[in-house]
Amino acid sequence: MTITQMLADLAELGWSQARIAEQCGVTQPTIFRITKGGDTSYQNGKAIELLHKKTLKAKRKAA
Numbered sequence: 001m002t003i004t005q006m007l008a009d010l011a012e013l014g015w016s017q018a019r020i021a022e023q024c025g026v027t028q029p030t031i032f033r034i035t036k037g038g039d040t041s042y043q044n045g046k047a048i049e050l051l052h053k054k055t056l057k058a059k060r061k062a063a
Contacts, residue, residue: 003045006052
């Protein structure tokens with residue numbers, strides 16, 4: 001799964017770009033750029049990946 005797909009999943013779950021950015025320690029324009037297929041650093045990609053995993057784990061636990 002790509003970082004762009006992870007961001008799309010988070011958006012489908014109701015996460016705003018601003019909220020994702022805050023949780024990942026980046027700016028909202030950075031998240032916007034990544035959603036449009038732009039490159040990101042390894043560190044930012046890992047932060048998004050971790051947020052995605054935590055969010056899906058919490059969703060499964062709640063179900």
